[in-house]
Amino acid sequence: MRKLGRGFRWVAVLAALASVAAGCSSSKSATPSSSGVPVKPSRTVTFLVSSTPTVDNLLKMIPQFTQQTGIKVNVVNIGYDAMTQKETLDLRSQTGSYDVFWTEGTFLARYVGQLNGLEPIQEYAATQHVDLGTSDFPQTLLGNFSYNNKLYAMPFENTLMMAASRTDIYKGAGLTPATSLADYLSNVSALNKPPTYGTEIMGQQGEPVFYEWVNWLWGEGGSLFDSSGKPTLNTPEAIKATNDLVTLAKSAPPGVANFSWDQAASSFAQGQVSTAVLFSDQTPGLLDPSNSNVIGKWQYTPFPGTANTAFGGYAWAMNAYSKNKPAALAFIQWATSAKTLAALVPNGSSPPRTSIQNDPSLQAKYPWLKPEGEASSRAVVPISNAAYFDLVDALSTDLNAALTGSKTPEAAMADAQTQWEQILSSS
Amino acid sequence: MQQAAAPDLAPRRRSYAARHREALTGLSFIAPAAGFLLAVMGFPLLYLLRHSMNAEDFANPAGGARFIGLGNYGRVLHTPEFWQSTLTTGKIVVLAVGLEFLLGLGLAMLLQRVLVGRRILVAVMLIPAMMMPIAVGLMWRYMLDDNYGMVAYYLNKVGLTGAGGVFPGSILGTAHTALFSIVLTDVWEWTPFMALILLAGLQSLPLEPYEAAAVDGANAWQEFRRITLPLLRSAITVALLIRIADAMRILDIVFSMTNGGPANATETAQFYTYKTGFEQFHTGLAFAQVVIVASVTIGVCALIFRQVDSDRRHA
Numbered sequence: 191m192r193k194l195g196r197g198f199r200w201v202a203v204l205a206a207l208a209s210v211a212a213g214c215s216s217s218k219s220a221t222p223s224s225s226g227v228p229v230k231p232s233r234t235v236t237f238l239v240s241s242t243p244t245v246d247n248l249l250k251m252i253p254q255f256t257q258q259t260g261i262k263v264n265v266v267n268i269g270y271d272a273m274t275q276k277e278t279l280d281l282r283s284q285t286g287s288y289d290v291f292w293t294e295g296t297f298l299a300r301y302v303g304q305l306n307g308l309e310p311i312q313e314y315a316a317t318q319h320v321d322l323g324t325s326d327f328p329q330t331l332l333g334n335f336s337y338n339n340k341l342y343a344m345p346f347e348n349t350l351m352m353a354a355s356r357t358d359i360y361k362g363a364g365l366t367p368a369t370s371l372a373d374y375l376s377n378v379s380a381l382n383k384p385p386t387y388g389t390e391i392m393g394q395q396g397e398p399v400f401y402e403w404v405n406w407l408w409g410e411g412g413s414l415f416d417s418s419g420k421p422t423l424n425t426p427e428a429i430k431a432t433n434d435l436v437t438l439a440k441s442a443p444p445g446v447a448n449f450s451w452d453q454a455a456s457s458f459a460q461g462q463v464s465t466a467v468l469f470s471d472q473t474p475g476l477l478d479p480s481n482s483n484v485i486g487k488w489q490y491t492p493f494p495g496t497a498n499t500a501f502g503g504y505a506w507a508m509n510a511y512s513k514n515k516p517a518a519l520a521f522i523q524w525a526t527s528a529k530t531l532a533a534l535v536p537n538g539s540s541p542p543r544t545s546i547q548n549d550p551s552l553q554a555k556y557p558w559l560k561p562e563g564e565a566s567s568r569a570v571v572p573i574s575n576a577a578y579f580d581l582v583d584a585l586s587t588d589l590n591a592a593l594t595g596s597k598t599p600e601a602a603m604a605d606a607q608t609q610w611e612q613i614l615s616s617s
Numbered sequence: 618m619q620q621a622a623a624p625d626l627a628p629r630r631r632s633y634a635a636r637h638r639e640a641l642t643g644l645s646f647i648a649p650a651a652g653f654l655l656a657v658m659g660f661p662l663l664y665l666l667r668h669s670m671n672a673e674d675f676a677n678p679a680g681g682a683r684f685i686g687l688g689n690y691g692r693v694l695h696t697p698e699f700w701q702s703t704l705t706t707g708k709i710v711v712l713a714v715g716l717e718f719l720l721g722l723g724l725a726m727l728l729q730r731v732l733v734g735r736r737i738l739v740a741v742m743l744i745p746a747m748m749m750p751i752a753v754g755l756m757w758r759y760m761l762d763d764n765y766g767m768v769a770y771y772l773n774k775v776g777l778t779g780a781g782g783v784f785p786g787s788i789l790g791t792a793h794t795a796l797f798s799i800v801l802t803d804v805w806e807w808t809p810f811m812a813l814i815l816l817a818g819l820q821s822l823p824l825e826p827y828e829a830a831a832v833d834g835a836n837a838w839q840e841f842r843r844i845t846l847p848l849l850r851s852a853i854t855v856a857l858l859i860r861i862a863d864a865m866r867i868l869d870i871v872f873s874m875t876n877g878g879p880a881n882a883t884e885t886a887q888f889y890t891y892k893t894g895f896e897q898f899h900t901g902l903a904f905a906q907v908v909i910v911a912s913v914t915i916g917v918c919a920l921i922f923r924q925v926d927s928d929r930r931h932a
Binding site: 271278393446447448450457580583588590594596 | 675676677678679762763764765779786787788789790791792795875876877878879880881882892895896897898
């Protein structure tokens, strides 16, 4: 027995030495994959995401990535609210359950500023000698996913707020898409002929009505904060923006005070309205024959005016506590590569890369690309503050109250101002 | 003839030591179960209470967890949104559970008369109660959609909603109709459950009081008022307690139908707590809200128990 035991010990030592040697040799001799990142083929990346039409199309392409790199992708696809909660819980617990996940510019103050949970992706890629091609993305866009001047996520969907209009109705009425807020209001009023309404708005309290409104605030010359960071919601511009929304609601289908982004896009796709401001990640729904009555009868133009517009795009971030960082980086590099993003365009995606947005051959085939490219340069994250959810909740409730008539725009803005001051002083 | 000794009927006096021993033996029997219950229920509750006294934000670990005593409770009780959401919860509970009780009792009495296929009917009726509340909320959200909803279409046709209707605004976009829509959705889902409990109660009632009442010439209303309702008291208490406790926790339907809107008109206490805890991650505040709402729920249930008990003693 003792002899056998000694034998086992030798076998164990030899096995350990062999595994160390194998590990060393594999790390040295691992050939870069087609994505350029040396990775062990057996790695699995866990990807936390919420479904959108473009995300669904990306998920269908994942077998190509696995085939190219040998990296398996475990997709956790859940609802938007549940996703943001899981991300926060995971970053706080520092368990690294998810290697790659969805982030938005508005989340960075929490994910980076408070939880220190995202890997600065550009810096990490540099240590791995990986080129993410960031020079192909507009600077404004990269700025939306940066915190303290460091890039933390690679843009995937360039979700912009675009003015969608029915070309047939506009042509019939002798109108052209608005280039100013006054024109927009005038067009909407002129085209309001129920059952085809002039417009719709995303009026549901929470992020929908906030995103809808903030474009009007900026368009009217207002801002959310002054240069010292004090809220500026009870200004004439903010009240005017709220009044604009109330005016628009009068030319909108019933129930817009409860419309979220999906209902807004659906309303336009069904041909119920002639004009709408839509998030551009809803474009696939407008192109889908099983969903859309307006195929070939609509166009995008940038939101009227020259002021900034709200950016709602999302990007893929790497968990700082991930145990598979090289594989995670390889996945992000593949998912945001020009080849992958270009492959998603025919289904209606909003590619964030300039080379795709400005490609004349693609612009000719996919007419939404050109106006989206024009709108990109002025699309910015509206709030970069860890109290984002508190602020949006408070303001959106008052905006919703103004829309439903339970508060005047003046009272709504005064109340929102008070609440924002309280939130910011206690945070 | 010797007289038999009279049996000693007086209770035997036990010594203090014997009684003490007996109590200890009893305690030793219940100790494992009590310990288990304390560990399973007591620890989480203590944890909840302890953290409800901290100023802590889950998403901000650098902020730490600072003990502030009853500070969170004071802050919650001074927040108008908390009171508004609690009042909304109260309205939903009273309206929904009240309607469920009336409809459920009627349904149970009708079902009691059905002799053929009752089991199938009950099984079919229970389908709504088996569905996930969030799915129920979504389904009704689409059915009540002003533009495409089937129910909204017929409500419009009969002049209840739509331009020129009794309620001209949007169904889910107007405060009172949105609240009532949530009440009706809850009623749709839970009335069959209420009916099932009351049906079980009705089937267990003795026949003798009814036979006696028939002999005395009592009419149907008198039978219902004087016999059925008093005898059904236990089943009614159980049904009401279960539904009140459940309705006070309403969240999913609100989340999927209105997201608390319009202008917080349908925001319930649970939805407000959910927002505080899971969107804004103000953990200490959310824990304090949970303790307050749970205390109110327990208080309401205790009041019902007390009232029923008092009725029984005076009956």
